[in-house]
Amino acid sequence: MEVHLKIIGLLFIALAWVHIIFPKYFNWKEDLKPLSLINRQMMIVHTFFIALVVFLIGLLCVVASKELINTKLGHIICLGLGVFWTCRLFIQFFVYSSALWKGKTFETAVHVVFSVLWAYSSIIFLVVALG
Template sequence: MEIHLKIVGVLLIVLASIHLVFPRYFNWAEELKSSSLINRQMMTVHTFFIALTVLLMGLLCLTSFTEITETNLGKKIALGLGLFWTVRLIIQFFGYSTALWKGKKFETSMHIVFSVLWTYLSVVFWITYFN
């Protein structure tokens, strides 16, 4: 399981880094112009804290894989992370309209890639918890 937690750690750090390009890629300056100041700033602040949380999850997996797999607290953390990523997987299918990706090559590819990623993260943490 150690190798999988290290892989998860790297994947989560990469995922956290991807959040840095969201404002430019999704053209938030223009797209959010009609939103109130609080809504524009909430998008930025929440995106930052999501990225920070994902980064910290990744660092935890890279630096504390032994504790996660061999201690009661680690198992509880794995349980929480398994639940977190399983809910994220469910949201991938029920929280977004298929109109956002269906029939669009790049968006469909990303939907599949992230569905596989959320599944992998969920499985690794659930197996870690139950082992």
Template sequence: MSLVNRQMMTVHTFFIALTVFLMGILCLTSSGELIYTELGKKVSLGLGLFWAVRLYFQFFGYSGELWKGKRFETTVHVLFSFLWLYVSASFLLVYLG
């Protein structure tokens, strides 16, 4: 991989991790606002859509060859599928709720 591609991947990976970390901090420190305010519900809708798209990519963004027939990889695939389903449904239910 060329230097520019390696550095872009590093920077993008850092900012994705930072975004997910900040989402967690937001949920831990402002759960009441996310649930009971209009702005919070809109933020919850955005977070729910973010994780629903992540769930979609769990099945259609990665080749099944990466996990099918491999016990550990299949277990991780199933567990994370349930995690993305739970997280996206939780945020979307807050928005609807």
């Protein structure tokens, strides 16, 4: 399990860094113009904090994988992370519209890759928590 936690950690660290390109890739400068100032700024601030939390979860998995596996606190943390990423997996299928990715090669690939990542993360965290 330690190797799996370290893999997840490295993937999450990479995912956190990918957030840097979101404003440009999703054309936020233009797309967010109609929003009020508070809503524009909340998008940017929330994206930063999501990236920070994903980075810190990744860092935790890389540097404290043994503790996550071998301590009661580690199991509790993994249970919380398992529930969190399971919820994220459900959102991938039941909240985001399939119109965002169906029939689009790149978007479908991204959908599949992240579905696998959320499922893998959920399973590993829950196995560690309950193991």
